[in-house]
Amino acid sequence: MGRRVKVVCIHAYVAACERAMRHPESEAIVSELYYAALSGVSWDRAAQRLQAVTSRPVTVALRVVGADGRELIAGQAGLPGEALIEYRDYYASINPYTPVLADLPSRRPATVRDLGFDLVHLSETEFNKDFLTRYDVGPAGVGMKMVDGGDGFMVLGVNYDDSHSPSLDPLFKSLCLELSEHIAHAVTIAEQQVVDARRSGAMATLSTLPxxxxxxxxxxxxxxxxxxxxELLASGVVLVDRNRRLRSRVPTxxxxxxxxxxxxxPPHRRTAILRVPDFGTTGDVIVSIVPLPDDPSGPTHWSQLLEDRFPVAIxxxxRDMRPAAIVEHLRGLYELDVVEARAAYAIYCGLTLSQFAADxxxxxxxxxxxxxxVLQRFGAHRNADIARRVGVVAHLTGPASLSVQHPGDKG
Incomplete structure (x- = not known):
């Protein structure tokens, strides 16, 4: 019992010493860099705070790193505009990965699509082995790796201008080490919050759909x-394989x-509708894949691009239900004539305009x-909206019989 108390006291003493050693500006700088990583609005303030504790120029930059050995500076602060070219040349001399400077006046972190940067799978490359740690302190400053992903990752770097001094200020070095741990933890939490918010919204929508x-x-x-x-996947007509991908047992x-x-x-983001045949007795399956729209009012967080759990489509x-019954339901629900109802059903079935015209x-x-x-009748702007609504009606109508009728036939 006495030994346990002694060990606890030692741990408490070590924790107290660690707190005492923290730089007084640490929490404020972490806060600025945290918000800079989220929206890009705090680049300047973060650089000013870092410069105040080092008495030398400091540059805060967000970099996009790809497996081809290229590093792209997406945004930076702390240097006057006329020094950007000078900084680019200096940075290129110390960086073996051929950086490319992107001039973004908005001072926000750019997305991979903004920069046109082709990211390649990193997990088995030699390049990735250089970035296995959370942070890397060198003569130029510290780079804090924020996001890991199968396609690449991004680094929030704090660069200390050592063009006049070959050695890093010890105070700045210790501060960077402390900051890197704090920021890595803060951004991980923020990243999870952003992804969970979008995923929860999508799942809440799904739970209300019949x-x-x-x-x-x-x-x-x-x-x-x-x-x-x-329940539908359990029938095996459409299935999800071990890699969590939608598959069919019919090769074609x-x-x-x-x-x-x-x-x-992305980058296509186009609705796709197709029929998966079922050679059993329960009817074919119609699959409609609809991209989720980008939310301009949502948080612009660069980690969304590499997050494996971020939803982008539904x-x-x-089931292919009794066509005549579906047509009758559509006529009653949306006040359509029989030809309009058949046209809506044809859109749901994925027929092309020429196929429907011929029929x-x-x-x-x-x-x-x-x-x-038909679009006007439904108050819709896209065929995908009609397909979704007809799909709900089809689900409520009941399973198809073995002899599937033409929409124009009498049921």
Whole structure:
């Protein structure tokens, strides 16, 4: 018992010593750099605070690092505008990875898409082995690795201008070591909050849908599903493999499904609708993959780009129900005539305009006018919105019989 008390006292004493050794500006600087990493509004203030404790010029920069050995400075503060070229040349002389300077007047962290930077998988590259630690202190300052990802990572770097002094100020070095640990922890928490907020919103939407639906991340992997989707997946017509990807047991359809998922992912972001045939007795499955729109009012956090759990699309799954019953439901719900209802059902089935025109005996111009009229009737702007609403009606109508009828046939 006495030994346990003694050990606890020693730990408390060590913790007290560590707190006493912290620089008084540490918490304030951490706060500034934390907000700089989130939105880019604190670059200048962070640089000024760091410069105040070192009495020498300091540059705060956010860098995008790729597996091809290139490093791109996305934003920086702490140096006057006329010194940017000088800094670029100096930084290039100490950095073996050929940096490229991006001049962004808004002083915000740029996204990978803003910079047109091609990130490659890093996990097995020699380049990645140089960045296995959270921070790296050298003669030029400290680089704090904030985000790991399968495609790359980003570094928030604090560069100490040592052009006039070959050695790093000991005070600044110890401060950087302390800051790097604080910032890494703070940004990890912020990153998780941002991702959880978006994911929770998507999952809340799914839980209210009567139709089966899945959430996909930027790599096309399934990261969430509602109960109807789990019940449909259990039938095996559409399945999720070990890599959490949507698959089909029919090879040709499997390729089409993979292509459809890729088509809905960035940078394409286009709705894809296809039919997955079921050779059993429960009816085919219609898969509608709809990209989630970017939220301009949401937080602009660069870590979202590399976060494996960040939702970017929803895949709606529905059985091919009794067409005549669906058409009748649509006519009653949306006050459509029979031709308009069949047009809406054709959009849901993924028929092209030419296919629908041929089925109905219309020319392309007449079919196009009819499709525009259907959009107005639904109060929609995209075919994907119609497909989603018809899918809900189809789910509520009940499973299809073995002899699937044409929408124009009598049920």
């Amino acid at each position: 139709t089966p639906a899945l959430v996909l991340n930027e790599r096309g992997r399934v990261i969430g599903s509602n109960r109807p989707a789990e 359809v499997d390729d089409e499904l993979t292509h459809a998922v890729d088509h809905a992912m 895949a709606y799954l529905s 109905e005996g219309l020319n392309l111009y007449e079919a196009s006018l009819l499709q525009d009229r």
